Amino acid sequence: MRTKHLEREDKKQSLIVANKDDEVEDTFCYKLFELGEFDVAKVQELVSYVLLNELNDKEKDILRWIVEGVNSCFAYHKDANDYYLIKNYSKKIEDKWSMGWEVTLNAALGTAN
DSSP, X not given: OOOHHHHHHHTTOOHHHHHHOTTOOSSXXXXXXXXXXXXXXXXXXXXXXXXXXXXXXXXXXXXXXXXXXXXXXXXXXXXXXXXXXXXXXXXXXXXXXXXXXXXHHXXXXXXXX
């Protein structure tokens, strides 16, 4: 049985690059940015990928974009003047992002929060 990760490797597209592509629907970024769904399993997959792989410069740039985008989504969600909502928002998810996943991703980039 092949995993989606192995299939992506065969196509020479990293999980990070796939998240930048608006046409790839089954990614963390697509679900959050386009559908307003924070997919915990997808963000955990992304974090695991970052921890297990050496990132090239392109991937690092995209990862910075992802982190900024997620933070923007939380800000838009809280802005009463903005129509964007995270449908499954919870304080627990936001805290897990800001104190866990985001910290891990920034550490992989060599940046501090």
